[in-house]
Amino acid sequence: MxxxxxxxxxxxxxxxxxxxxxxxxxxxxxxxxxxxxxxxxxxxxxxxxxxxxxxxxxxxxxxxxxxxxxxxxxxxxxxxxxxxxxxxxxxxxxxxxxxxxxxxxxxxxxxxxxxxxxxxxxxxxxxxxxxxxxxxxxxxxxxxxxxxxxxxxxxxxxxLQSFVLQEVGLGDPSANSEARKVSLFVDAILGKRRIFRQQPTAFEFPGLPAIEFYERSEFAWLSTLEAATPVFQRELAKVMAHDEGFEPYVAYPDGAPLDQWQDLNRSRRWTAFHFYHYGRRYPANCGRCPETVALLAQLPQPQVAGRMPAAMFSVLRANTRIPPHTGVANVRLVVHLPLVVPPGCGFRVGNETREWKVGEAWVFDDTIEHEAWNDSDEDRVVLIFDIWNPRLSASERSMIAEVMSAMDRFNEVSLSPESQL
Missing domain, CATH: 1.25.40.10 (Tetratricopeptide repeat domain)
Structure with missing residues (x-):
């Protein structure tokens, strides 16, 4: 059926x-x-x-x-x-x-x-x-x-860039900081300028702007610093005459991932004569350059035990390049004062490349990708030190220092240069 x-x-x-x-x-x-x-x-x-x-x-x-x-x-x-x-x-x-x-x-x-x-x-x-x-x-x-x-x-x-700038009546972009910012704004819209972000390797405080080179007008003491260039040069010449106290700036231990620092690790092609390094004072070096140290003491350097300040004579040997990299924390800025600059030296932060000129300082955010080169046959020497980011209030600076110190106490970290690059 x-x-x-x-x-x-x-x-x-x-x-x-x-x-x-x-x-x-x-x-x-x-x-x-x-x-x-x-x-x-x-x-x-x-x-x-x-x-x-x-x-x-x-x-x-x-x-x-x-x-x-x-x-x-x-x-x-x-x-x-x-x-x-x-x-x-x-x-x-x-x-x-x-x-x-x-x-x-x-x-x-x-x-x-x-x-x-x-x-x-x-x-x-x-x-x-x-x-x-x-x-x-x-x-x-x-x-x-x-x-x-x-x-x-x-x-x-x-x-298009020329048309837009003319339409808004901008004039010379270098005339003032506002005109320069608008010009950079137009460059970014047109894809003529790459957008670089802050990329701190350890500490990023919210709300701080990503500015490659800061305006001189934010630092009233820059002219005083520059006027002291002969003082720094004189003390530099004394220490370089004996070539003592300089040490490789990059000093990773065995087994550490070197990445872009492979060629410069423990190399004397980039050395530093430290006055302060991750907050540690170098008494012998400070004693050999008392006027330099006294002038640095007048500047708004951050004070965080085991972390900051940093100050040094940075020596980049002939035909040496420092690869693109970013710094540790955006709560600080870095100051360069060129002391010995042969032809063929340069420095880039983000999109902007500048040529060092003896006695002319600048302030930049080192958490934005930057690099340096010395394509000459002579040494290049720059006084380098850090300062608090001026956009931080006094209370913010104090709390930042407390946070960093508390973290280090908890972890019982013994900080070293290689841990900070």
């Missing part, structure tokens, strides 16, 4: 299997057709017959409109047969499937430029350049296209 329903179920199961097999066969057939069409299109392109490539690729995207590469090849072929509007439609289909498709963006920029839409092309080129692959992964025609893209994009951003 149950034979009828059982047979019926078996029939429907078999029918379902046959339907699936039919669909699979249809998919295989479509795939084979697509492969054949792509091969024919590739042959047509190599043979200089773009119109035939267009015919084949249009059939490909009709069969599979989710193939970004097919849309891109169709766009290139349409451009070759002088159908720029259709080419842009095709490349837009590729970009819709993959908005970060480097070659599609590059081709779209070229098509827009060909259409006379220079500003639009420049913006598209800009998007393409953000997806730039390594140079060794590009063929020669692509490299040439990238050079063109950079040129068009650079010209556009330069013109």
């Amino acid at each position: 149950n034979g009828g329903p059982v047979l019926a179920r078996r029939f429907f199961v078999c029918e379902g299997i046959m339907a699936k097999e039919g669909q699979a066969e249809e998919a295989r057939s479509r795939s084979s057709e697509i492969d054949a069409l792509k091969s024919a299109a590739a042959l047509a392109i190599r043979s200089g017959k773009p119109s035939i490539a267009v015919q084949n690729l249009r059939r490909v995207v009709a069969l599979d409109n989710q193939d970004a590469s097919a849309w891109l090849n169709l766009a290139a072929s349409l451009r070759a047969v002088s159908e720029p509007a259709a080419a842009i439609d095709a490349v837009n289909s590729a970009i819709a499937l993959n908005p970060r498709h480097f070659l599609a963006l590059l081709l779209k920029g070229s098509l827009e430029e060909q259409q006379g839409e220079r500003h639009k092309a420049a913006r598209t080129y800009g998007a393409a350049l953000t997806q730039l692959p390594p140079d060794d992964r590009m063929d020669e025609p692509t490299r040439r296209a990238v050079i063109k893209a950079r040129s068009v994009h650079h010209a556009y951003t330069t013109e």
Whole structure:
């Protein structure tokens, strides 16, 4: 009595299997057709017959409109047969499937430029350049296209920058700090300036701004410091004459991860004559440079046992570079006063590169990536010391010092230079 329903179920199961097999066969057939069409299109392109490539690729995207590469090849072929509007439609289909498709963006920029839409092309080129692959992964025609893209994009951003600054009546960006900040703001919008963040290796106090080089006007004592340059130079000359008391600035112990400090670890290519190092006073060195120490005592150096202050003559030997790195804490800033500077020396903090000039000090945030170099054949010497960040109130400074000290007491940490780099 149950034979009828059982047979019926078996029939429907078999029918379902046959339907699936039919669909699979249809998919295989479509795939084979697509492969054949792509091969024919590739042959047509190599043979200089773009119109035939267009015919084949249009059939490909009709069969599979989710193939970004097919849309891109169709766009290139349409451009070759002088159908720029259709080419842009095709490349837009590729970009819709993959908005970060480097070659599609590059081709779209070229098509827009060909259409006379220079500003639009420049913006598209800009998007393409953000997806730039390594140079060794590009063929020669692509490299040439990238050079063109950079040129068009650079010209556009330069013109736009000039227009905007003129429209807002900014004038000379170096005239005052407000004008300089607005100019940097525009640079950042246009992608002409990389955004660097504070990256302290240990302590980050909230709310402190990421300023590469601080304005001189925030430090009334800078001119007094600079006026004492001959004093520092005189005491420096005495200690350098005997070359005693200088020690490698980078001094990691065995087994420590060296990273970018591999070449300078325990090296005398970068040495320091310390007056204070992580809060520890060097009595012998201080005794040899009493006037330098007396002048430093008048400055707002942070006082945290085992942590701060720091003050030293920093000697960078000939043909030596200090790799990009960041400092320990944003609660302090670092002051440089150049004392001996041969040609070929430089210093970068974030986006800004400066040349040291003897007797001209600057203040910077060392938690922003920075690096230094001495490409000369002589030593470069700078007086370096830290100060409290001026944006901290007296009570904040006191509490910061208490927090750091409490943490060290809890951990019973014996701080050393290598733990602070």
